[in-house]
Amino acid sequence: GIFERATELGPVFEDILHDFASHDKVIDVRNIGMMGAIELAPRDGSPGARGLEIHKKCFWDENLIVRNGMDTLQFSPFLNSNVDEMQQSFEAVRRVIDSVD
Numbered sequence: 001g002i003f004e005r006a007t008e009l010g011p012v013f014e015d016i017l018h019d020f021a022s023h024d025k026v027i028d029v030r031n032i033g034m035m036g037a038i039e040l041a042p043r044d045g046s047p048g049a050r051g052l053e054i055h056k057k058c059f060w061d062e063n064l065i066v067r068n069g070m071d072t073l074q075f076s077p078f079l080n081s082n083v084d085e086m087q088q089s090f091e092a093v094r095r096v097i098d099s100v101d
Contacts, residue, residue: 006034006079009086013077016090025050025097034079040071040097047071053100054093062092 010033017036021029028039040050048070055068067074073093077086 038073057096
């Protein structure tokens with residue numbers, strides 16, 4: 001039932017992810033099913049620096065692995081995740097985004 005579970009979680013993941021669209025450091029949010037991305041506004045003269053800093057802070061401060069490609073944070077939660085886990089993970093991501101300049 002893993003694929004059925006992922007189908008159920010897709011809309012929840014989308015809602016949680018797209019909640020970042022109004023953040024002042026975010027320029028785009030996109031997803032397809034259980035894969036998504038948050039594109040951050042680059043720092044002037046330092047493209048990729050904000051994304052790398054967030055990647056490191058998520059790992060070291062929040063014990064959370066987040067992939068990044070330059071200033072784009074990339075997500076693909078486990079297909080057997082639950083809503084509480086996803087909410088806690090993205091709350092951590094928000095704390096980190098809020099903490100960087």
